[in-house]
Amino acid sequence: MIEFAARFLGIKLRPWQRWLLIHALELLEDGRYRYRKVVIIVGRQNGKTKLIEVLALWWLFVDSESFPEHIPADEFLVLGTAQDKDTAKKVWKKVLRRCNPNVQKWPNRFSPAARAAIVPALVGEAMPPSESNGSEAIILKNGAQYQIAASTSGGGRGDSISRAVLDELREQKNWEGWAALSKTLNGTYNSQMWAISSAGDARSVVLKDIRDSALEALKDWQAYVDAGITSIEEYANTHDVSIGVFEWSAPEDCKLDDPDAYLQSNPSIGYGYEVDALLSDLESGEPEHVTRTEVLGIWVTATFDPSLNVEVWPELADPPETDAEGAIVYNGSEISSTSPVILGVDTSTDRKRTWIGVAGWRDDGLQHLEVIDVVGRMTAVAGRVKAIADEWDIQFVALQARGCNASELKEPLEKLGLIVIEVSGPALGAGTGKMHDRVEDRRMRHRSQEALDQAVKHAATKKLNDVRVWDRESSPVDIAPLIAVSNAAYGLEAMPDAQESAYEDHGLLVA
Template identity: 25%
Template sequence: MLTLPDVALSSAGQEAVDLAASAGLKLDSWQRFVLDKGMSERADGNWAAPEVCVNVPRQNGKGAVIEARVLWGLFIGGEKQILLSAHEFKTTHNTMKRIERLIEGCPDLRKRVKQFHKTVGREGIELHDGRELKYIARSRGSGRGFTADCVIFDECMILGDDAMSALAPTSDAVENSQLWYLGSAGIGHLSQQMARLRKRCLTSLESGVPDPVLAYMEWSINQHRAECMPGCTEHDDIDSVQSLLRANPGVGYRLQVEKSMQRRLTMGDHLYARERLGVGEYPSDEADTWQVIGEDAWRSLAAAESAPEGEVVFAIDATPEQDYAAIAVAGRWRGGTHVEVAHHQPGMGWVVAKAKRMHEEHKPRCWVVDAGGPAGALIQELEEELGIKVVSPKMREVAQAAGQFFNAVADQSISHIDQPPLATALAGAQKRPLGEAWAWARRGVSVDISPLVAVTNAKWGLGVEVEETGDVVDNVW
C-alpha cells in the first residue's frame, strides 16, 4: 500500500543515499525508494510529508533506512536535534552501535563529532557545532523537555498513546520537522499508532484523495479469508512464492526464498503470515468502542448479588499470543444465566493447576475449550490432569455461542458483577463473519477479549450434552 502527498517537487533522498554510501552503507533499491519518497520536498523547501511510515516485514533492512536518515539529518540537513527511540532500549542500542561504526569508518564524518555519549540515560552523538542525536527508551515521560527536528520511532508496531504523548510534541515547535515511524505488521492492541497511520492510508486510497501530510509505505499481502471460495483471485495464498516476494522487498538482498518459506513450518500459518507476509492485527480507535453490545445495555445487567446456583460450567480462553488467559464460570440464576470471570492472569502456565483446584472444589458440569483457539493447546493436559473429556465447540457452535450470548443481553436474561476485564473486552469487541453467522473477532481488536470468549463459551456449555467419563461402576448409586 502506498499513499504520498501530491505536493512534492524535489527530494533530499538522494543526498541521504550518497552520504550513506560514502560511509560504507550501500542501500537496496527499496530503501532508496523509501528515502526518496519520505524525504520529498515542497516548492518552499519544507517536507512534503511531515509524517513518514514504513511498514515492512522483519529482516528486510529497515534499520539501514534509519541509519541513512540519521546521517543526513546530522551532517547535511542541519537538524539540531534528532530523537531515536524503540520499544526496547537494546534495539536502540544496536542501532546506536551501527551508526557509530559508520561514522568511525568515514574520516570526514568522524572529525565533526565532538563526543559519543555512552553514559546510561545520556546515550547519543554530539557534534562540534552542537547538533545532537539522542537515543531514548520509550515511556510515558521519555522525551519530555526536548525540542526535536526529527523523531524516529523504530518498532512502531509497539507504540501506544503514552509514548506518543511524550515524544510526538517535541517536534511541534520546529517549523519544518518530521516524524518517522518504522516497524512491521501490527500485533493487536499494542499497535495503536500504527493502526491510525494505516487507517489514514486506507482512507486516502478509498477516497482517491492523498493524505496531505503522510507518506505511508507498506509491503504486505491480502490474505485469503475464511469465506473465500475456491479459486478466489482477490486474495493471496500464504504458501506461494509470489506472496513472499510481494511482501518482502529484501528478498535477493538479505532474505532467501527457500529459507524464508521454511519458516512457515516452524512458526505456523498465523505467525508466518504476520512476521513474513505483513498480515497485521490492527486495533480500532477508541471512538469505535462498544460496537457489538452497547455499554448501557451491558451495565444495566450488573447485579452485585448475582451468583451461579446449582451446577456450573467452566471455560478457558487465551489471547492469540498466549500472553494472557482467562477462566470463566456460568450457572443458572433467577431464571437466567450468571456469567463471571473467575481468573484472568498473564501467561498460560498457571491455567491447568488452577483448573485442577477449581474442578476438585466445584465439580463442574463440564469444561469448555475451543480446540481451534489459542487455549486449545491445553486440552490434552487438562483431560489428563482432570480425568475428564473437555467439551470443544465446532465451528458452527462457536457462532451459536456468540449468538446466544448476544441474545441473552438483548432479552436481559444474563447477569454479571460488572468486572473490569469483561467490560474492557466488550468495549473493544468486534464481530468476524463465520459462514452466515458471526463469532467474536480474536485478531485486529484493541483489547484482550479472552474474558469475553470464556464467558460466552461457559454460557454455551450449560446447554450441551456432556459425555460421561470414568468407570461405569462409579456412576452407580
C-alpha cells in the same frame, strides 16, 4: 541521501530503499519536507536497520544545517526511540561507529571491525560521544546531537526534537509513546518523524489506527481524484496529507507457500537471501500468524471484536472547545452542581497505572463520565483518591473488590474514611452490561479523552457464568480507564438515595 550513503558510508542502498527515500523525503516548494510523519511497514530482515542508520547519519551531518535561519545546528536534535532503550541503542551504536573520534585517538582499544567502519570525514565533524547509561549522545562540533530513549518512558518529552525515529511501531500497545514523541516535533521547524515496523495484530493499536486512517483516506482519493472531480493539488489543500504510509505486503488471502507473496512483501529478496530461505521457515514449524505478520506483512486482526459500539461512542463526545488563541470558549460536558459524584478506580494488569474516573449527572439528566487522573505507584493511589475526594466532597469510591490488582485498594481507602462500593460477583456483569446499554442508548456523555477513547475502541469482554464482564487480559490495550469510569457509573446508579435525589433534582421520574 543516496549519494551520501554511497560516497561517505560505502553503502549502495537497495532499490526499495532508494525508492522509499526518494518519495518519503519529497520536498514542498519552500524546501520543507512534504511529510511530517512517515510510516514504513515491511517484512523483517529487509534492511530496516541499515536504512535507519543512513537516515540518522544524513540528518545529523547534513540536514542539521539545512535551515540555519529557522533552527541553528546547535538546537538540532535527532532522537532514536523504540519500545525499549536497548533496541534504540542498537542503531545508535551503528551510527557512532562511523564517527567516533575515540577510535582514531585510541585505536588499540577498538576491534579491527570498529576501526574499519570509521569515516574520517565524519570523525572530523564529531566531538567525543557521551556513552554513559541514561545520557547517551553523539555530539557534533556544530552542536547537533543524536540521543536515544525508550518510547514508553516519554523520552524527549521536554525537548524540541527536529528528527525522530520510532523503531518497531508494532510494539506500541497504546498511544502514550507516539503522543509524547510526536508532540515534541510540533513546535520545530521542518520536523520529521519516521516510524518503521513489520505488520502487527490487534494489539498494535498505534500502527493499526494510522494504517486504517490511511486506507480510509485512499477511498476519498479514489472517489475524487481518480474520478476527475478534483485535482491532486485541490485534494492536498483540503485534506491532511502530512503523513506518508509506505507498505510492502502480500495479499491477505495468499497461500503460505506462494513465492509471489514473499516477493511482494520482501523487497530485499535477491539482495542477500532468496525466497527459498523464507519458505524453509515454514518447514521448521514457525506459527502461521508469525509468518503472515512479520514476513508477509498481513495483519491478523480477526481475533478481536470490540465490546462497545465504537460507532456511537464518538457521537457521545462533548469535549471543551477553544478559540484560535487557545482560550476555552466552552467547557464541555460537566457534572451538575446538584448531582452526587462517585469516583471509580481500576489498575492496569501490569500494575504500572491506576486510573481514577468520575461519574455524575448532568443538568440534562444524562450521565457524565470522565477520567480525571492516573497514578503510577500503587502505594500512592489511596492518598491521591482521598485528596480528590476531599477536594470534591466525595464519600464513595467504586472498584472491583476481588480478583484484580485494584482489589488491594479497598482496605486502605476504607481506612482513609471513604465508603467503597464493591463491584464484584453479580455486579461485575451488571456494571459491564450497563456500560454497554448507556452507550447503545446514548444515555451518557464524555469529554473525548484519548486514554478513554482507546480503551472503549479496544475493550474485550469474557463470559462469566451467564453474563459478560470486562476482560483485561484479552484486550489489546489497557482498558483500566474504561473500567474506572464504568465502576463510577455503576456506583452512581447503585445508590438508591443518591439516584432518587438526582432524578428529583432534574424533574425526572425515578425508575
